[in-house]
Amino acid sequence: MARPLSRRTLLQTAALTAAATAVPAAAAGPAHSAPNAPATPSGVPAAWTVRPFGLEDVTLGPGVFDAKRRLMLDHARGYDVNRLLQVFRANAGLSSRGAVAPGGWEGLDGEANGNLRGHYTGHFLTMLAQAHRSTGEQVFADRIGTVVGALAEVREALRSEPAVLSTGGRFGRAAENVRGSYQYVDLPAAVLDGTPALTLSAWVRPAHGAAWARILDFGDDTTRYLYLAARNAAGVPRFAVTASGPGGEQGLDGTAPLPLDEWSHLAVTVADGTGTLYVDGAAVARNTAMTLTPAALGTLAHHWLGRSHFPADPVFAGAFEDVNVYARALTADEVAELHAGRAADTSAGRGDLASYAFDETAGGTFADASGRGLDAGLRRTWGAPSHPGFLAAYPETQFIALESMTGSDYTRVWAPYYTAHKILRGLLDAYLATDDERALDLASGMCDWMHARLSVLPAATLQRMWGLFSSGEFGGIVEAVCDLHALTGRPEHLALARLFDLDRLIDACAADTDVLEGLHANQHIPIFTGLVRLHDETGEQRYLTAAKNFWGMVVPHRTYAIGGTSSGEFWKARGVIAGTIGDTTAESCCAYNMLKLSRALFFHEQDPAYMDYYERALYNQVLGSKQDRPDAEKPLVTYFVGLTPGHVRDYTPKQGTTCCEGTGMESATKYQDSVYFAKADGSALYVNLYSDSRLAWAEKGVTVTQSTRYPEEQGSTLTIGGGRASFTLLLRVPSWAAAGFRVTVNGRAVPGAPVPGRYFGVSRSWRDGDTVRISVPFRLRVEKAPDDPGLQALFLGPVGLVARRPGPEPVRFGLYGNAGLSGDLLPSLTPVPGRPLHYTLDGVGLAPFAEGTEDPTHAYFRRSEPRVIFGTSDSTVANPAREDGTTLLDEIWAGAPFSGKGALVARVRATVDAWVLAGLLGRADGDKVVSTARRAEYAR
Structure with missing residues (x-):
């Protein structure tokens, strides 16, 4: 037995959707709720006169x-x-x-x-x-x-200032910028200090190959700046300096991409009109016309590691270690030493303008070891949450x-x-x-x-x-x-x-x-x-x-x-x-x-x-x-x-x-959520869907077990378990159930006339073992597209049948040729042995839409009834149509179901006479149609 529904459970199962007033026992019609009503002592709002059950209260059976x-x-x-x-x-x-x-x-x-x-x-x-x-x-x-x-x-991390994410480095610890973090390192404005000569040295481990992510970018905006990018548009490192925007850049481009997820050493030297770019200790680019220096740029507002002054550029994703800035151009031998070990252990020493080891393991501040006290801070490009x-x-x-x-x-x-x-x-x-x-x-x-x-x-x-x-x-x-x-x-x-x-x-x-x-x-x-x-x-x-x-x-x-x-x-x-x-x-x-x-x-x-x-x-x-x-x-x-x-x-x-x-x-994890609903006062149980399942209705102290192979089976059996309980069982009569809907309780027919598109009520004091059998025969029917009646979908009860055949030409089917007196089109299909709900028609396979296959399908087909045929007997007369697309056969079969062959023939005669009178059909052809209908044999 399921536990009683708590307020928390009700909120989940009903999605807090208020319910309406009850329906009559025999047939359900519209009824309105009273919104914003107070909650009852059980925690259910008074307006919830109908409520669902929790997912834990309904167990799916096989199917x-x-x-x-x-x-x-x-x-x-x-x-x-x-x-x-x-x-x-x-x-x-x-x-x-x-x-x-x-x-x-x-x-x-x-x-x-x-x-x-x-x-x-x-x-x-x-x-x-x-x-x-x-x-x-x-x-x-x-x-x-x-x-x-x-x-x-x-x-919690978003609420706080960003903190270093320490990772293993080339020599010790390093600081990682996770891709997607929008974090960068903000250096004090005095880093460059107007130097006329410069060396930038950094160990980096790129984690992503995005173009234009900056290792560093010192500048004011998108006009005055110098930067070192891990990759330019060609995928190789680039250093550039400009006082007039991208068009005035004096640059150095590498010759090969930096490997991802591996440590690389980059260095740039600028002095006396010459700039050199080094990768892993080797010079890969030299520009002897590099006239711009940090001194020429003047005082710059921002000095960033990992962030670009161009908003569309990505933030650098990867790790930094041992970043040093020198107020001179190091020699090639000195750069080679930097590639071999920590700056502090080389002849060049730590950068005299700034030096960051990035070996911190907590906090958001990076110590400057240059002696100038220019500690850097970790920042987010977007600031902090509001x-x-x-x-x-x-x-x-x-x-x-x-x-x-x-x-x-x-x-x-x-x-x-x-x-x-x-x-x-x-x-x-x-x-x-x-x-x-x-x-x-x-x-x-x-x-x-x-x-x-x-x-x-x-x-x-x-x-x-x-x-x-x-x-x-x-x-x-x-x-x-x-x-x-x-x-x-x-x-x-x-x-x-x-x-x-x-x-x-x-x-x-x-x-x-x-x-x-x-x-x-x-x-x-x-x-x-x-x-x-x-x-x-x-x-x-x-x-x-x-x-x-x-x-x-x-x-x-x-x-x-x-x-x-x-x-x-x-x-x-x-x-x-x-x-x-x-x-x-x-x-x-x-x-x-x-x-x-x-x-x-x-x-x-x-x-x-x-x-x-x-x-x-x-x-x-x-x-x-x-x-x-x-x-x-x-x-x-x-x-x-x-x-x-x-x-x-x-x-x-x-x-x-x-x-x-x-x-x-x-x-796919809540298929059972609408199989059953209950009136909040416990007086009725709605059975909305026919699905193999078991409901534990704790408030009534009963279970309702629904056994069915629906929709392969055309009906369902409900068995009441537990103690006695009085309530009305409200069974949905599908709107397509034109072939009848029959209900028995313990083998005895329930009186009344179920109406398609309504609920049928069975009121009773239920006992353990009571059995309700629902029979809902399916008929094959078509549903026409409102803007093109010749385009149709095929349904057997609730099941949409799709034709399985490659396109792009639409499948064309005729269905009246062997229609039953009931109006059921199913006799025109051939069942596939051992495969419920599978058929063939004119050599084309038909299967339920619900099957999740990768077969080419036609959910709609073109109706093609070129000649008037009854019970497989061909009149050889062309099937005429009105301007709206309604054919003679459409109008004849619109009168189904027929009580017998005589009733069908009478419908054929009356329809033919009307169409002859309207000039839509010749008299001789009309007589052929009637005689064919009279001699044909029909399924029920």
Whole structure:
């Protein structure tokens, strides 16, 4: 028996989504909630008249969901979380412990300069939390603890002044600048002291091959400076000095790249018009026209190791040891000695202008051994966080820059608040799964920081920010902040949630004005789940109204047959489906977020359409987005599901760390979250999905075990276990269940007429062992694209069937030739022996969309019924069509089901007469059609 639901558990399982009032026992219709109600003694808000169960309360049985989940759980157990933490530790200047970031969007070298890094760690935390709640396995809790502990260390480091990261050096210790740390060494202004001659000597160990990373850069700006770069555009070291910017540089270029992760010695001498560059003790370049000296540049403002005066240049990644500056040009022999040992042990001695051994092991100050007392300090290029709660895998500059942006540029700023949302959500889920107070403290601190940052901005600035494509995307942050507010009760957290209001979108949707065309789909879907939560917290009706109306603008008007939405990540005009099909349709994140929104709305209004959509998207796009094979490195989840003919799904997009792979990890560890819901007063149990599972309903003291191979099986069996309990079992009757829906209890039929697209109620005082059998026969049906009825998708019950054949030409099928009197098109298909839900038609294989294979697929086909055929009897008459594309056969079969052959023939005669009268069909051909229908044999 599962433990009673605590307040913490309820927050996790329901995502703090308030619920609506109960539905009648026999059929569910719309009902509205009372928002912002106080919590009951059990911790459930009074408005939550329907609530979900915790992931720990619903156990998946064998079947397609369990099989897909096991693949993801194996990935969650085995993946090295230190790789995900690398970018966080680097940003704080901490050791990455040898870990290498995953790459793709989760690293420094990915798309748009890695400006989304950190998001994937949040997704991974959520996956681990859901996995722990579902399985109870300690390994997931341990991994959560590792991540949360590391993030706590990162935040502490960001709060503090940067500290040296000591590493092994060429001769002793050295100071390392981790790539991604944005740290550099700031030398006092008096270092050069107007010297007319100069030698620079440094041991360096580059860790990355980025061009123009500076070993040192002394100057004022981008006009007067001298620098030594580890690599120029050609990949070799370069020294340059100028008083007139890049065009006036007098330079020295090396002849070969410095090796990465190895120590190299560089030296530059400048005196008497000659400059020489040395690498590892050997002269590699000489310039006898180098007239500029430090004295000629005058007093310079900045003297940096590791940082460039050009903002676009990277910060040097690697280690420094024994850096010396001399007020003379050393001889070649002296430079050779510097390559052989420490400066202090050579004839040249330590630099007389400055000398840094970099052998410190703590603190952020580097001692000057020249005798001049010019100690240097470790700094961040971006200064320090504006608030101690800041936590990210990149500097706060992303957030600061967004505040002044007037146009989108994701290479400069790529959705920093979206990334913050993923981290925040992961921390909240970690806390709710393990009670780790550190996670809650980190989450609360993040919201404190965001409130401090955003609350001082003018309203117009916020509206501009949130309206920017991509750069201003903030994902589901409002939902997460509201969830935090429910835990902390702090008014500034609720105030923060409201600072993300995008008023023009909210107002338009509240007025039921469709403004979605041209909008980035996944940027906006989670906004509305957040608005539902804001309604819960504030009682403001326009939030809930906007969310409900928005859902209706997407479903069905912008929804593909598989349940997905978006084309190239954007929405097109309302009702345009066929006209938007391409290789980049149905972004997987969109389906994930539409499921969340549907679920949230259902708790406010028990419209079965929400769960009909949920089943469609879950059993098709969401399941089909996960590949059916194990992988230690990648979650193997699609980004786009292309709907072009012959599309092959890509399960490793963009190196494997995209938003969709993140949400895919989450989806695959919470398949059971919406199988059952309960009325808060315990009077009814909603069975929303038919999935092999076991519910432990602690409040009622019963279990409900659902045994089924659905959708391979056309029905399910529910067995009640435990003590007696009285409640109404509300069974969802799918909207496609036109072939009947029958219910028995302990073998006896339950009276009543279940209506497709409603809930059917069975009220009873249940006893241990009571058995409910649900039969829901499937029929093969087509769903037509609204803007092109000839483009159709094929469904058997909830299962979308795809044709497996290479493209690019669309598959063409005729289905009426052997249709049954019931209107079922299934007799036209040939079952594949031993493979449920697999068929062939005209030599082409058909399979469930949910199968995660790399076969070329056709989710849509072209309907081709060139001649009028009944029961495989060919009339030889061409199948005529109206201007709208409706054919004679379409109109005849629209009358199905037929009670018998006579009823079908009567329908044929009446339709033929009408078409002859309209001039669409000749009388002789019409008679042929009728006679063919009369002599044909039909399946039931």
